[in-house]
Every structure is written in C-alpha cells, then in structure tokens.
Amino acid sequence: MVTLKHLNVKDHDEGSTLVLTEAGSSETSGTKCWSEESGEFFLNQQKNFALSLILLLGCYSALLVPAYLPTQQPIWSERTTTQSVALINRSAALLSQPCSSSWSTVRLSTVPQFRGLLDIPVFLQNVTAEWELSPPLGLQGSEETLAHTLKALPLSRLPSAPEKCRRCMVVGSGGVLYGKQLGIHIDKHDIIIRMNNAPVFGFETDAGSRTTIRLVYPEGAPLLQQEYQNTDIIALVVFKRLDLEWLAAVLAKKPLSWWSKLWFWRHVVNEIPLQPENFRIMNPEILKRTWHVMLSYTQQERKTVPTLGISAVVLALQLCDEVSLAGFGYDLQQPGAPLHYYETLRMDAMMTQVVHDVSTESLFLRDLVKAGVVHDLTGAL
Structure with missing residues (x-):
C-alpha cells in the first residue's frame, strides 16, 4: 500500500476498480457504505422532480393567491x-x-x-x-x-x-x-x-x-x-x-x-x-x-x-x-x-x-x- 498525502491507494486485482479512501479510515467498509447506501440520503430522480414541483407551486401560490382573495379593507357602500x-x-x-x-x-x-x-x-x-x-x-x-x-x-x-x-x-x-x-x-x-x-x-x-x-x-x-x-x-x-x-x-x-x-x-x-x-x-x-x-x-x-x-x-x-x-x-x-x-x-x-x-x-x-x-x-x- 502506498500513501499519497491524505489518500490511500490500495492495490487491486487486474480489472478491478480503484477506490480512494481518506487516510486513516477503516478498510473500505466506509467507502462501500457511502456508495451503496447513498439512496438513503438522496431521493431518486422522479421523487426529486416531484418535490421540486411541489415547492415551486407552493411558492407561486404564496405569491399569487392572496392577490385574488378579498382584502380586508373598508367598503364604502356599507352603511349603518x-x-x-x-x-x-x-x-x-x-x-x-x-x-x-x-x-x-x-x-x-x-x-x-x-x-x-x-x-x-x-x-x-x-x-x-x-x-x-x-x-x-x-x-x-x-x-x-x-x-x-x-x-x-x-x-x-x-x-x-x-x-x-x-x-x-x-x-x-x-x-x-x-x-x-x-x-x-x-x-x-x-x-x-x-x-x-x-x-x-x-x-x-x-x-x-x-x-x-x-x-x-x-x-x-x-x-x-x-x-x-x-x-x-x-x-x-x-x-x-x-x-x-x-x-x-x-x-x-x-x-x-x-x-x-x-x-x-x-x-x-x-x-x-x-x-x-x-x-x-x-x-x-x-x-x-x-x-x-x-x-x-x-x-x-x-x-x-x-x-x-x-x-x-x-x-x-x-x-x-x-x-x-x-x-x-x-x-x-x-x-x-x-x-x-x-x-x-x-x-x-x-x-x-x-x-x-x-x-x-x-x-x-x-x-x-x-x-x-x-x-x-x-x-x-
């Protein structure tokens, strides 16, 4: 194993993929957990799009809907x-x-x-x-x-x-x-x-x-x-x-x-x-x-x-x-x-x-x- 600054490069068999880990990390389990379990931290493409759309509609509603609702202003035609x-x-x-x-x-x-x-x-x-x-x-x-x-x-x-x-x-x-x-x-x-x-x-x-x-x-x-x-x-x-x-x-x-x-x-x-x-x-x-x-x-x-x-x-x-x-x-x-x-x-x-x-x-x-x-x-x- 050769240490380059803060990265460890481990030798793998021919044809395998090189994995870069932070120096001092324990084996490759940490890297493996990040790559395989990342789905728990980020939504997939479809869910991410749906969430963005909901947020966008929510922003537009907050800005536009009040303009069409009756305002609480004094109405001149109302008399006692x-x-x-x-x-x-x-x-x-x-x-x-x-x-x-x-x-x-x-x-x-x-x-x-x-x-x-x-x-x-x-x-x-x-x-x-x-x-x-x-x-x-x-x-x-x-x-x-x-x-x-x-x-x-x-x-x-x-x-x-x-x-x-x-x-x-x-x-x-x-x-x-x-x-x-x-x-x-x-x-x-x-x-x-x-x-x-x-x-x-x-x-x-x-x-x-x-x-x-x-x-x-x-x-x-x-x-x-x-x-x-x-x-x-x-x-x-x-x-x-x-x-x-x-x-x-x-x-x-x-x-x-x-x-x-x-x-x-x-x-x-x-x-x-x-x-x-x-x-x-x-x-x-x-x-x-x-x-x-x-x-x-x-x-x-x-x-x-x-x-x-x-x-x-x-x-x-x-x-x-x-x-x-x-x-x-x-x-x-x-x-x-x-x-x-x-x-x-x-x-x-x-x-x-x-x-x-x-x-x-x-x-x-x-x-x-x-x-x-x-x-x-x-x-x-």
Whole structure:
C-alpha cells in the first residue's frame, strides 16, 4: 500500500476498480457504505422532480393567491342600519307621491348647459340623418350597414308605459347598490333601465327583477340567457360598424363569421332569446350631446366617450317625467371599495382605464341631482 498525502491507494486485482479512501479510515467498509447506501440520503430522480414541483407551486401560490382573495379593507357602500333605513324610507316617500308631469325636463331647462339634452330622439327609425361623426358619436361610414340592420327591426317605438306620467329608474352597476335592499322599490317604476351585463338573478333584493330597457354593446351583452327574462327591450349602443353587423346576426339568429368575431375585444353572445320586435338601436345623438356637455366642464377637447351609465340617464330624461338613479357614484379616493355590486373588482380598476372620464361624469351627475333634475336613491352623488 502506498500513501499519497491524505489518500490511500490500495492495490487491486487486474480489472478491478480503484477506490480512494481518506487516510486513516477503516478498510473500505466506509467507502462501500457511502456508495451503496447513498439512496438513503438522496431521493431518486422522479421523487426529486416531484418535490421540486411541489415547492415551486407552493411558492407561486404564496405569491399569487392572496392577490385574488378579498382584502380586508373598508367598503364604502356599507352603511349603518340607520342610514340604510333612511334611504329606503326616502325611496318609499317618493313613490308614495303622485307622479309630477315634466318634473325632470322643467328643471333641466333651467340650467343653460343642460338645455342641449332636451328633445333628443331616443331610438333610430331610419337612415335619413346626415351624420357628421363616426361611431360612437355618429354613424358616418356605417349608413349602408345601418340600413340593412334597420330593415330587420319591425318596431322603433317607445316601451309601453303610462302615457300621462312616467317614472324612470336608471340602475347603475356601482358597488354602492349592494346591501341597500331597494329592489322592491326599483320594480315599482314604469321604466327600468340597466346597462350591459349587470345581473338581475341573484341580486333581486338590491337591484330589482324587472328590466324595461337594457343598453348594451356586443362585448357587454349578458352571456347568460336567463338575464334576458323579464326584459322588454335590448337597445344597441353602436361603438363601431361591426356592432351593427352583430345585431343583424342576432336578429337573423345566425352566428357571425369567425373573421368578424376576431375584431371584438371580448367573446360576444351569439343568441339572445328575444324576438326582433324587442330590439332597438339607440340614437348616437344621445352620446354626442352628452359628450358636448362634458366638454363644458373642462373647456377642452376630450378623446374620452360617455359611459353607458351617463348615456342611460340622458336617455331616461327623454322618456320620463321623473327620473331616479340607484347604484351611481364612484369614490375614486377609496381604491379598495367595490366597483360593482355583483363582483369583487375594486375601484382601482376604474382608475387605470382611459376610455371614460368618470371624474367629469360624477360632477355632471351631482349637478343634475343638485338642480333637482334627478333623484339619487343610494346617496353616493
């Protein structure tokens, strides 16, 4: 045996494998134990991979799952019982009084900047108008598609309601509506207007169960067919020419081509369980005049467009003598507040969008309430 520093090299028979051991170790038993019994100290390849995968998933879960869980932040829409009862009593008091003819329009005419919102035709009946702007503030460039779609609409009149005096309720999607228990009062109005996919089923206590007009664009139309029950009219708000093609396909009960569907930013519903007489096209003049009023708040050109919510309020002013709102009011100072009454999305999601100017719209709505043009039943304006 020859000793080289700290290693012992033992002679073996020809063809055998050389084994290196630390100097001073006892025979080869220690080395033999390490090589043969190493399986007790290290997992095999399959088990090692599985353990790594579990650890990796655990790390991702620890980082990502909390982001999707409800946060323990103060919710602005939650009021004390006393405040909630006060809102219910106020709503009941308004409904107990006789309907006042032309209540909203008379007060609207007293504010100079709002006079442009008077006497706007609500639904399109023909294509004779000369549009100065393209969608959504007009229909320039879409006249041919509009004419084709209008041919499939047998009716363009207003929904049935008392002819002497009408009360409108515009149900906003705001989180402030949650827990207010105004559903039974909402259903007592002559015309009830909702927007896009704001659900009714499961939220009847707060949002009511009846819909007279639901304003939609294709990407926002409810996907669940049950949401079209107890609905009188679906009114399309045109944001692009393809929206008219979508409506024509729905009326004909034929799906759009795969190529057309590629141009929608979200999946659109193919079928709506209503008859052609239940559909309308909202007059883009409503959006245009609302947009002009919003310009008066800043005195500068804006690239944003009015939301369906503010458009629904202006539409209601054309249809009804008295107009009330529920579920309106964004408090952007509280990013943790619920954005909608039906989901966990928070207010900070609205802060990141650039299509709508909700701050200006809030000022606009508050001025309408202050002037007595509309009633705010949830008290967030």
